[in-house]
Amino acid sequence: MSESASGGRGVPVASAFAGMRSVTPVVFKAGCPDCRGRFELAASALRLAIGASSRTTFYSFTCPECGAAVRKPAGERIVELLTGGGVRTLRLHSTV
Numbered sequence: 001m002s003e004s005a006s007g008g009r010g011v012p013v014a015s016a017f018a019g020m021r022s023v024t025p026v027v028f029k030a031g032c033p034d035c036r037g038r039f040e041l042a043a044s045a046l047r048l049a050i051g052a053s054s055r056t057t058f059y060s061f062t063c064p065e066c067g068a069a070v071r072k073p074a075g076e077r078i079v080e081l082l083t084g085g086g087v088r089t090l091r092l093h094s095t096v
């Protein structure tokens, strides 16, 4: 008589947590060229626009100090940083 232990390997508990990622608040340091203010912005305050080329790729935000609309070019690294931080991304399609 062999009594087999029940089930063998257990159910992977990790699967229960799949899709449950802790969201850490990300802030980005930014500066305003208008009023020269420096501040930290949450990901939701930033917008990223990805164009066809790196020249048309930029991020923008509204200065909390003076209300100016600031637009700055975003390099590859910044794009990665912003998208990874949950910044809303807009893809500019220049397809004719």
Ligand SMILES: [Zn+2]
Pocket (backbone or CB within 6 Å): 032, 033, 034, 035, 036, 037, 063, 064, 065, 066, 067, 068
């Ligand atoms: Zn400003």
